[in-house]
Amino acid sequence: MIKNCTTAICIFSASSLFNLVQADVSINTTRIIYPASKKEITFTVNNAGKRASLIQTWLDEGNSKETPDNTTAPFVLTPPISVLQAEKGQNIRVRYTGEITLPTDKESLFWINVLEVPQNTDDPNQLRIGIRSRIKFFFRPEKLAISPENAPEKLSWKLVSKNSKWHVLIHNSTPYYITFNQIQINTEKVKGSVDLSPQKSMVSPNDDVEYEITSKSNDIKPGINFSVINDFGGSTSYIAKFAE
Numbered sequence: 001m002i003k004n005c006t007t008a009i010c011i012f013s014a015s016s017l018f019n020l021v022q023a024d025v026s027i028n029t030t031r032i033i034y035p036a037s038k039k040e041i042t043f044t045v046n047n048a049g050k051r052a053s054l055i056q057t058w059l060d061e062g063n064s065k066e067t068p069d070n071t072t073a074p075f076v077l078t079p080p081i082s083v084l085q086a087e088k089g090q091n092i093r094v095r096y097t098g099e100i101t102l103p104t105d106k107e108s109l110f111w112i113n114v115l116e117v118p119q120n121t122d123d124p125n126q127l128r129i130g131i132r133s134r135i136k137f138f139f140r141p142e143k144l145a146i147s148p149e150n151a152p153e154k155l156s157w158k159l160v161s162k163n164s165k166w167h168v169l170i171h172n173s174t175p176y177y178i179t180f181n182q183i184q185i186n187t188e189k190v191k192g193s194v195d196l197s198p199q200k201s202m203v204s205p206n207d208d209v210e211y212e213i214t215s216k217s218n219d220i221k222p223g224i225n226f227s228v229i230n231d232f233g234g235s236t237s238y239i240a241k242f243a244e
Contacts, residue, residue: 023131024049025084025116030233031136032094032112036104040095045114047084054117056081057092059110059137073110074100094137102139106175106205110137136179144175151176152228152238155203159189159242166190166213168224172203181227181235185213186220187242 028044035041047053057080059073060066068080078093102108115132146154151174158169168185172178179202183194194211203209224240 023116023133024051025053025055025114025131025133027112027114027133027135028089029135031138031229031231033231034094034096034137034139036096036102036139036141040093042091042093043112044089044091045084046089047086050086052086053084054081055084055090056113056115056117058113059094060113061110064111064134072100074098074102075110096139102141104141105144106141107177108139109177109204110139111135112137136177138177141175146174148176148231149236152178152226152236153240155240157224157240157242159187160210166192166215167210168194168213169208169210170203171208172205175205177205178203179229181229183211183224183226184220185224186222187224190215192216 057077058068059075060071074097076095084090111134154174156171160167160169192213192215227235227237230236
């Protein structure tokens with residue numbers, strides 16, 4: 001989950017450098033799958049705090065600067081704004097409007113946003129900040145050629161030498177977005193791993209991604225040992241080989 005400081009307000013104390021800010025509101029999952037066959041789906045937002053929080057929810061198409069007023073994502077979230085009581089949860093319904101026709105041969109990626117609106121404070125030495133959570137939202141068409149569990153096995157791996165360093169080029173011929181959790185390599189030519197960042201850990205359908213391999217010794221099985229994030233937010237491991 002990616003959390004951003006949004007809009008107005010930042011907690012700052014005159015008596016100390018900073019007051020620590022911790023979000024009370026959280027989403028009950030790290031990713032959401034919307035099967036095209038469903039009229040609507042739901043997810044839950046929880047408030048672990050001791051006071052009620054005002055929350056706002058919306059979908060965007062990948063631009064984190066999009067707001068509920070300018071997003072063009074073809075989904076309606078209900079309720080878009082709600083008061084989430086202390087230590088309670090709120091179900092949010094998501095419905096595909098059909099206003100924009102989405103591909104039927106591959107997944108489409110959007111992002112769910114949940115903004116926790118800061119509460120008023122009587123302390124004149126404090127400014128307030130809204131904390132936003134963003135998670136991936138996949139719209140999945142029916143009757144795709146393979147199952148999501150088998151998609152990582154269909155990836156093509158190529159070892160590339162570039163600027164005296166080894167790189168791995170990965171081609172995704174499947175209709176799914178695949179998010180890597182770990183990549184470790186143990187071959188005769190190279191032993192090492194890939195430093196994955198949240199911003200560059202996913203390969204889109206029918207697309208390529210390239211990573212530099214950081215050389216280091218490791219005690220792993222021969223081949224390409226990698227894991228991906230599955231539909232439930234957990235990690236599933238696979239072993240692959242480089243193309244000849």
